[in-house]
Amino acid sequence: MIALHALLAASAREAQTVVCIEGASVTRFATFQAQARAIAARLRERDARRIALWSEDPYVFACALFGVFAAGKVPVIPANATPGYLADLRDAYDAVLDDSEFAAWCADGAVAGSPSLEASESSEWFEAIDPQAPLTLFTSGSSGTPKPVHKTLAQFDAEVRTLEAEWGALLGDATVLASVPHHHIYGLLFRVFWPLAAGRPFDRATCADPAQLQSRIAQCGATVVVSTPAQLSRWPDLPGFATLAPVPRAFFSSGGPLSADAALRYAATFGDAPLEIYGSTETGGIAWRRQSETDAWMPMHGIAVRAGAALESGEFSESNEVNDAIHGGALEVRSPHLGHDDWHRTDDQAAFDEAGRFRLRGRLDRVLKLDGKRVSLGELESRLLLHPAIAEVRTAPLAGATRQRIGALVVLSVQGREILRREGRVALVKALRRHLAAYFDAVVLPRHWRIRRALPVDARGKIQARAVAQAFAxxxxxxxxxxxxxxxxxxxxxxxxxxxxxxxxxxxxxxxxxxxxxxxxxxxxxxxxxxxxxxxxxxxxxxxxxxxxxxxxxxxxxxxxxxxxxxxxxxxxxxxxxxxxxxxxxxxxxxxxxxxxxxxxx
Incomplete structure (x- = not known):
């Protein structure tokens, strides 16, 4: 492992180490250093301090990112590069660096990437990237409004060391394949920072289906796959899934919980369920699980977790089950990924077992009051997932003509689809309402139901509340x-x-x-x-x-x-x-x- 701030040092690593793979060609570490330095040299000539950075190519993005750091600038990483989105962020950056400018620089030879640049006279100042160099990411949370999250290179360095401690031996020399973009924290960590720090190659291609995976596996040999629950849930139904060979050493999943049905399909096919990562842009990684072993989350190496204090009085539901879910269940975390030594309170509810593992029970900020009764949407979803017909579910508050109601957007399991085929939608919904009635007052049960083949996700694999609500319009x-x-x-x-x-x-x-x-x-x-x-x-x-x-x-x-x-x-x-x-x-x-x-x- 090499510290992220030291990657551009001239002697940091063997020059011939492979950084990335593109088809049958490879790019080596000396070329990466040279191209990042060339970009840094260009940027040092500019007055702009905060650089909005965008490239569809993870290797070009990595070169530019470390070039921005080396130039003493602040990288600002938008979630996408659409004009409207960048306009919303216009107060967050001073200049944009994107693929069109990279292409122009390559055309005039400014970032040709000659390894001879490795020994340039200015190599010493490249060793001085500040470990506390700032970086800004954006998360939309559940509302869809871009929210800046300010982190440091040292926080990312701490996180890649955590990942290597957990799974470095499992990954070994495997090439990292990915179906996720590198513009959010999960893709940035697993697809760019971790491979670079560990000297592990990453693939420049983005794999969208099993056929592409197999093509890249055939080229790369030993691999690991970085994906999201939405993509992993879809792949088992596509041609070629069960015949991937050699089998990836691991599938990683983040961005939300993977359904138990999907996890067990991977276990049945490949011997193990995917490794699921729980965390957020603000906290970094917190815990992991493998549902072929347990549905509980285990804190990562060096991460401390605990149950927070109870909510204020008056916030309790008349339902005892909901009281259990929202009383004293706020997950708190202390982690080197946070950049401070204090406990950080999350908005997630958690129930701990004797082994120190925990199970998530929804969001504390998703408690509604309907007709005088309080209900946790997270608890509704947890109870619905106990029904064998349900693979995935999201609930949303819906504004009615006279009162607020709850809508349930569900994805059916194989058993659920068979019930739907045999008995019809109306009978299935009645069965689901009967199931919930054992736990909740009738006035808080979902009144509107929608059945979909998959939950709506954005490019980062996140399920936005606005998209869930839109399903009922x-x-x-x-x-x-x-x-x-x-x-x-x-x-x-x-x-x-x-x-x-x-x-x-x-x-x-x-x-x-x-x-x-x-x-x-x-x-x-x-x-x-x-x-x-x-x-x-x-x-x-x-x-x-x-x-x-x-x-x-x-x-x-x-x-x-x-x-x-x-x-x-x-x-x-x-x-x-x-x-x-x-x-x-x-x-x-x-x-x-x-x-x-x-x-x-x-």
């Missing part, structure tokens, strides 16, 4: 999407060809839908062309390019659709023939069907 087409799921043929026989992949949607068609106006006076019905348009929209969301329509075949309208009904749409995709069959029904009535035939990509 009407779509732009005017209907409310109540449920969507992928359907399998549970009755398929081994001697029969497999059924076509199917996706199912349920939606409520409101009385006020604009398409009913004038169609027809006194007897409104949904126009057939609207059903075709909605079919195309959903088909294109499932199969990108499906709206490149060649023709629609076998179009039939069997029954009119009145206002206020719940419609079901079933799509079946015949990929080799570029055909998507659609069928609409409400209740027991078939109302429309047809086949979308789409063109080959240009």
């Amino acid at each position: 009407a779509r732009e087409e005017g209907f409310e999407l109540l449920a969507e799921w992928d359907e399998t043929d549970a009755t398929h026989q081994a001697d029969q060809p497999p059924a076509l992949p199917a996706r199912v949607f349920e939606m409520r068609v409101p009385l006020t839908l604009e398409h009913f106006a004038g169609h027809f006076p006194g007897l409104p019905i949904l126009p057939g062309v609207v059903q075709v348009d909605w079919s195309l929209r959903f088909a294109d969301e499932w199969v990108p390019g499906a709206r490149a329509l060649a023709t629609i075949e076998q179009l039939k309208f069997m029954a009119p659709v009145p206002p206020g009904v719940v419609l079901k749409l079933v799509l079946r995709h015949d990929a080799p023939r570029r055909r998507i069959a659609f069928a609409w029904r409400f209740g027991e009535r078939d109302c429309a069907s047809g086949v979308i035939v789409y063109r080959e990509p240009a």
Whole structure:
């Protein structure tokens, strides 16, 4: 391990050590040092002190980051580089350094990266990067508003040493593959800082699916994978997942809890569940777990945790279960990652066991009062996760016409999808409400339910409260999407060809839908062309390019659709023939069907 502030020292590490891999080519440590120094030399000529730094390439980003440090400037790392987002942060930086400027510098030879620059006469001042050099990251928390978090290079150095103490022996010489961006603390630590400090190569490519993973594994050999719960939960259903070889030495996950269902699928396939990291931008890493061993969190090496004091009187729910969840459960942490020696109180509830491990029980700032009853949204979610039909869940307060209610956005387990297929959405929701009624007063139970294939996440794998609430609003087409799921043929026989992949949607068609106006006076019905348009929209969301329509075949309208009904749409995709069959029904009535035939990509 080399301290992060010493990485640009001329003799810090063997010059031929591989820093990163790009396809079949590698970049070595001497080149990294030279390019970072060249960027620093350019930046020293500028007056701007706070540099907003952006590059899609993790290696270019790493060179620029250490160049900014070496020039005595302050790196400011936005979560994305969209004009609107950067405009929101305009008071946080003095200049922007991005891929367009890096390209210009490379074109004029300013950062060509000749290893001969390693011995430049100014190498001594590169050894003097201040260990306390500041860096600014941004976190959106749960509100979506960018919030600056100021840290130091010394804090990151302490954290990479913690990671190496925990898992350095497991990783060994493995190459770091990642599906996460490097513009937030998790990706920055695991994809840039830790590999650089440990002398472990990282891959410049971003792996989005098992096929890309396998391609990079074939090139790199021994690997570890850095990902998020949203991505890890999706991969087991994609082709090639179970045949990854050689198996990565570890899968890392952070940004939220990985569902037990997903964790156990990894354990069944590869022998171990992913290593989950719990922490935040403010605190850095706090604890870890592997759900093939336990669902409790173990504090990381050198991290102290404890349960904080109780909430103030008057904050207790009438429900004893909620009292247990919010009374005396604030997790407090003392860590070298914090940059001070005091205890830091988090907003997470935690329950400790005799071994010093803890289980999270929701957020302290997510306690609502409904009709005089207090309820913790985190506790609602924890109880829902105990039901075998639920894989993931998020709840949100929803403003109604007369009072506030709670909405539950759920992702079903395999068992839940089977219940949905066999008994229907209404029966499933009733079963979930009965399950919650054993723990909570009826007035605080979720009144609105939405079923989705996955929870909405941003680029950092975070689930934003605003995105959860949006799931309960009407779509732009005017209907409310109540449920969507992928359907399998549970009755398929081994001697029969497999059924076509199917996706199912349920939606409520409101009385006020604009398409009913004038169609027809006194007897409104949904126009057939609207059903075709909605079919195309959903088909294109499932199969990108499906709206490149060649023709629609076998179009039939069997029954009119009145206002206020719940419609079901079933799509079946015949990929080799570029055909998507659609069928609409409400209740027991078939109302429309047809086949979308789409063109080959240009």
